[in-house]
Amino acid sequence: TWTPDAFVDKTVAELKAKIGDEKVILGLSGGVDSSVAAVLLHKAIGKNLHCIFVNNGLLRKNEFTDVLKQYEGMGLNVKGVDASARFLGDLAGESDPETKRKTIGRVFIEVFDDESHLVENAKWLAQGTIYPDVIESVSATGGPSQTIKSHHNVGGLPDFMKLKVVEPLKMLFKDEVRRVGASLGIDKALLGRHPFPGPGLAIRILGDITPEKVAILQEVDAIFIDGLKKWGLYDKVWQAGAMLLPVNSVGVMGDERTYEKCVALRAVESTDGMTADWVNLPYEFLQKTSNDIINKVPGVNRVVYDISSKPPATIEWE
Ligand code: XMP
Secondary structure (H helix, E strand, C coil), rough: CHHHHHHHHHHHHHHHHHCCCCCCEEEECHHHHHHHHHHHHHHHHHHHHEEEEECCCCCCCCCCCCCCHHHHHHHCCCEEEECHHHHHHHHCCCCCCCHHHHHHHHHHHHHHHHHHHCCCCEEECCCCCCHHHHHHHHHHCCCCCCCCCHCCCCCCCCHHHHHHHCCCCCCCCCCHHHHHHHCCCCCCCHHHHCCCCHHHHHHHHHCCCCHHHHHHHHCCCCCCCHHHHHHCCHHHHHHEEEEEEEEEEEECCCCEEEEEEEEEEEEEEECCEEEEEEEECHHHHHHHHHHHHHHCCEEEEEEECCCCCECCCCCCCC
C-alpha cells in the first residue's frame, strides 16, 4: 500500500540517482505543489536545487515577503525576484481576460528565463506538476494552465525549456501531495492553503489593472481571508477571494454622497475546481466582514456576496 513516508524515501533515492550532482532550477509559486516538490528535491540534492520565486505584483497582500521568508526558514536555496513593475507595466490599459493571462504568462517566461541564466550550468528544470495537471493538459478541456511549460509559445523556446525536466509529483493526487508534504514536515498552514490562480489578482480585477486597484483589492482580500481564519471557516472552504468590479455605485458618508467601488466576495466548496458550490457563510460573518471592508478600505462603499455555483458560473469572474 502507498504511504507518504515510503514515497518520500523511494523518490529521494530516485532523484539522487537521476540528478547526481547536477544543478536544478525550480519556480516556486507559494502554492502547495511547487513547495512540496522543492522540499522533496532539497532533501535529495540540497543546495544544488535553485528555487526562483517571482513576484508578479498580483499576489495577495504581503504574500511575496511572507512566503519568501517561510521558504528561507525551510532551508531552501531560494531567490525572490520582484518583477511587479515589469508585469504591471506590460498589463497597463489591457482589459481582455485572455490577453491579461497571455501577457502574464509571457512576462513570467521572460523573467524566469533571465533568472535561470544566472544559475550557471543548470541541467534540470523541476516542476510541481501533479497527476490532474497531466490529465488536463492532454484532455484539451481548455482548463487553466498550471505549469510553466504550458505557457510556452511555439516560436523560439526559451533556454530554460530546453533543460531536462524532472516532475517528482507527477503521479500524485492533491491529497497525496499534502500527505507527502506533512511527512516532509512542511507547515500545516502552507499545506492547507487555498488554490490561487497563476495570474493572481489580475483576473479578479475586472477590466484594466492599475497599481491602485491592486492595492485596494489586496486590502479587501486580506480582510476577508483573515476573517475566515479568525472565524474558523478557512479550512471549511475550498477557495475564497474577492473581485474588484468595474462599476461605481452611489453611497452616503456623513452628509455626502459617494460614488465608489464595489467588491464581490466569493467562497466555494469543491474537490477539483471543475464544479463548485457557493458556501453558505454565516450572516454574522458576512456582516462583520462587509463592515470592516467598507470602514477600512478607502474607495470601496459596497460589498456583495456571490451566490452562483459552477456550472454555469465559474469560480473566477474572468
Ligand atoms: P474557474 O474560474 O475556471 O477556475 O472556475 C477553476 C480553478 O482554476 C483557477 N484558475 C486558474 N489557475 N491560471 C491558473 O493557474 C489561470 O489562468 C486560471 N484561471 C482559473 C481558479 O482559481 C480555480 O481554482
